[in-house]
Amino acid sequence: MLFTSYGFIAFLCILLLVYYIVPKKLQWITLLVGSYVFYAFAGLECLVFILFTTVSAYAISMLTHKAIIKENAYIDANKESLSKEERKAYRARAKKKRFRILLVGLVLNFGVLAVLKYTAFAVNNVNTLVGLFGAEGFSIPSLLLPMGISFYTFQTMGYLIDVYRAKVEPEKNPAKFALFVSFFPQLVQGPISRFSDLGKQLTAPHKFSGKAFTFGLQRILWGYFKKLVIADRVLVAMNTLLDSPDEYKGAYVLLLIILYSVQIYADFTGGIDITIGIAEAMGIKLAENFDRPFSSRSTKEYWRRWHITMGTWFKDYIFLPISVTRPMMKLNKAMAGKFGRVAASKTVAYIASGVTWFLTGLWHGAGWNFIVWGLLNCLIIMVSESLEPTYKKFHDKFPRLMSSAFYGGFMSVRTFMLMGLVRSLDCYRNVGLTFSMWGSMLTFKGMGEILSGGIFKLGLTAADFIIILCGVAVVFAVSKLSARQSVRERLYQRPVVSAVLCGLLFIAVITFGAYGVGYDASQFIYNQF
């Protein structure tokens, strides 16, 4: 059930109605039932996998928690008799045991994800390899990829690690825990929530608030505007450019980079707006996933603002743990002696970054293009960091330049283009092809053709481009305004203006949205991850 389908809108209306009609203590049960109904629409067989994650994670969290209680009880009972060293040693032994329990949970769930998502990729690579020696390859299995499996697996494994770290108390009610795993709006494309933020909110009673409900609906409408008016309209031209890459080289690649940046931003942030809006209408606050990423002046900043919940997940559960593993600590120590502390900590950080970005790429998809995409991001960040002292010197020399709007704009455009370039790996889905397209871009071939009407031969008319440009201008203006204060909060003080703007937005979605027969109903791009 796509967010953009009539079926989903009807489902949401009914759910919202029931949610506020039932007694408050039953609201979370309504959500749980709704989430499973939503998930069942993706295929009844998908339910097996989400149930597996729920049951296994629940069991592991309970076992882990039990172990923690036991540890604490033992320490409390033997406070007097145990020395500090003995207590430390006991803690370490107990932590090891706990880790083994956690490991079972992680292996089981990441195992399922790995098998379903990466088997075909692995077999393909093995076939290529054995093919070099003339051997016949294996047949590539076609496995079911349950909707949102990457998202709910990561969210749930994050929870398990938090329980292991005793950062959160586990949810004892299995049904309530099932809701945390399956909360339907974020199943499709995130955000990847933390139990400490979401767990209690989901099951707490929520009184109807006109303001929260209106804000939620506004956010949903805003999401549909981005998705249907901008993203799905751009998609038509993207499909043309990608269907015949041989035909669209040179300057067309530059055009593709810009169009895809617009499309993925509108698509992904639009989907997240709908997700957050739905939750908000129910009185539930989800974590923000974007903070005006295209205003970023550096790659590092960009990744702090784009897909925030994924970035923090990888930082907290991959990057930081890797950085403090025993081999890393040893390396750090060994290098510090020879090359100094700064070089040692940088080396450790780079290695941990490399692994993190490799996994980030892999998370996005089972393909070399995604892996190269992740590693390229890592390389750009590393190079930027290495050049930081040079930049600083330059900026110190020209302090007024740094504060000028022109230079700020230049840095943002530079970051936008650089990230767009790397992101095009996602479009062509083939590393060799992408590199050759980048090479062709340097020739600027086709620029004249684009400017003399070639742009209107991509499936979009001049009117379509005007709609896209107007849409982008509106999104840009709102983004600028929201940098200082929430636009919705401002509008709330002026209900007439708010009503007029929302009305216009609704009319724009219905009239200018790219949906229905004649448009290929496109999934949200991040559904695929």
Place this chain on the structure above:
Amino acid sequence: MKKRIIIGVCATVAVILALTLVQALVVPKYIDNPEGLLVGEYYSEAGGHDVIFVGDCEVYESFIPAVLWEKHGISSYVRGSAQQLAWQSYYLLEETFEYETPQVVVFNVLALKYGTPQSEAFNRMTLDSMKWSSSKLEAVKASMTEEENFLDYVFPILRFHSRITDLSGDDFKYIFNAKKVSHSGYLMQKNIVPLTEEMDEGRNLRDYTLPEGAMDYLDKMKELCEENGSELVLIKSPTNSWAYWWYDEWDEQVREYAEENELAYYNFIDKTEEIGIDYSTDTYDAGVHLNVYGAEKMTDYFGNILKENHGLSDLTHGDAVVAAWETRVKEYYDERNE
């Protein structure tokens, strides 16, 4: 809070009005495909007809109510549209009985060859201009192809919004009033494109059984006519093309059905000489459909049948009806002789 509710209600009303206006603008005006306007034109003439024709292009290109009136004094209307399927004819007839009770209902049987929904474009041409009623609701449900959505029929803006970037002057000109295209449901074609090659037989089919999905609606039509005291007459209009081939096996099934149910059935394909149809002058598309000259002959011939076999010989009409028909006949000849 009260203020916010009032603002919200006002905004909602304004949005609905604005979208209604946009919808009127973007729905197709069928200037190049006037078949899409035929069904909607009925309502301004609904009521008091002696005969109602239902069916596909073969009725709205073969029977001219103005000629039937002028030559035989029979008041009639053609409720036909492009590729009008059997169930669409049924629901249009059901709707017609809400407005009037004709003595005779004439159904062209060609549509019986289709047992399942065929094409969105033709569905739209038949159903979009039909007024909302339980008949339309059922007609839409029965007609939708897999890609179609019921909500798109309720709110056509959801289907046609993409035309917003493709509007023409006609979309503004006919935003509230559709262009009048027919003469009591007859769509005039004056071109002459003669038949160049006589067809002997159609392409072989795997199965010649007329689909149940269509025959069931023929049953329903028969029952509907019986309930309303109207006589159902089955006809097959003359044609000579591969695309519209009427197989002997189909003819046999309809003939048997007619006999079993004591209905009249006239197949005019083999009567063209008797009717006087000349495929070198009386067709506008090389034998597929009749042009106005062929349709005049067909109508006159059928008028005699209606009078002789179906009790429509001594009809009397009120002055208002006569006056209205005189105007229609004049309008018809004005366009014919233009």
